[in-house]
Amino acid sequence: MFYNWGLSLINLAFVGYLISGLFYLLVTWIKRDLFGKAAYWTAVLSFGFHTIAITLRAVAAGRLPFATMYEFVLLFSWGVVMIYLFVQARFKVPLLGMLVLPLALILLAYSSVLSQEIRPLMPALQSNWLQFHVLTAIISYGSFGVSFAVAIIYLLRDELAKVIHGMPTLAVLEKMLYRSIAFGFPLLTLVLITGAVWAEQVWGRWWSWDPKETWALITWIIYAVYLHARFAQGWRGKKAAWMAIVGFLAVLFTLFGVTIFMSGLHSYG
Numbered sequence: 001m002f003y004n005w006g007l008s009l010i011n012l013a014f015v016g017y018l019i020s021g022l023f024y025l026l027v028t029w030i031k032r033d034l035f036g037k038a039a040y041w042t043a044v045l046s047f048g049f050h051t052i053a054i055t056l057r058a059v060a061a062g063r064l065p066f067a068t069m070y071e072f073v074l075l076f077s078w079g080v081v082m083i084y085l086f087v088q089a090r091f092k093v094p095l096l097g098m099l100v101l102p103l104a105l106i107l108l109a110y111s112s113v114l115s116q117e118i119r120p121l122m123p124a125l126q127s128n129w130l131q132f133h134v135l136t137a138i139i140s141y142g143s144f145g146v147s148f149a150v151a152i153i154y155l156l157r158d159e160l161a162k163v164i165h166g167m168p169t170l171a172v173l174e175k176m177l178y179r180s181i182a183f184g185f186p187l188l189t190l191v192l193i194t195g196a197v198w199a200e201q202v203w204g205r206w207w208s209w210d211p212k213e214t215w216a217l218i219t220w221i222i223y224a225v226y227l228h229a230r231f232a233q234g235w236r237g238k239k240a241a242w243m244a245i246v247g248f249l250a251v252l253f254t255l256f257g258v259t260i261f262m263s264g265l266h267s268y269g
Helices: 002-029 033-061 069-091 094-111 128-160 170-203 211-232 237-261
Strands: none
Touching (some): 002 033, 002 094, 033 069, 033 094, 069 094, 069 237, 128 170, 170 237, 211 237
């Protein structure tokens, strides 16, 4: 019963995110606050459906839902929307919704072709460290997903400003980009630390150069370089935006590319 309700709510969330994105599209054409409010609160309602669906999945499975690729994609899309809602409430940039919500839609569409079977948790996954590891990863990757969308807007701002009224300034976009990455980076650091502690408990070693471990480290290095260059070299503008894009592509490869193209200890079913 919980399983079927969860699937129905995911479908409702998908439709809601789609409607919200269309409302944001209307905002760019017709400058009406009403459309902007409708878009935001439709996204909030859809996020509520999404949250309840994940909760029902957890109840049906009798555990936190992170054991399969399907479950992780649900969590990843949830994390992206959660961070987006906070950023949008603070900065109110309608165009951001037109980029972030399609990302959530793509992830949910991808989840629909994955196996939705509920599987028991393997002994190696029954760890509080792993639960904290996954939680920090979801929030961190959600932040980087938002920074990716902001970076695209930054790079295209001058062209978009010719057809879209009320575009945020480059300074505002720069602030959004930095804050999204600055929030996600410490959490990504915790992802590596908690993952190492969990690995030592399960496999008896802190680090094994597993492909997913290696790419998580590469991702961490990319964002570390961004933050270092921003403070030490004064990096701003397009270079910083491109770095945010490269960083999120590394995130996607860590999550999906490694699982699809490489085998390792972290492969999802």
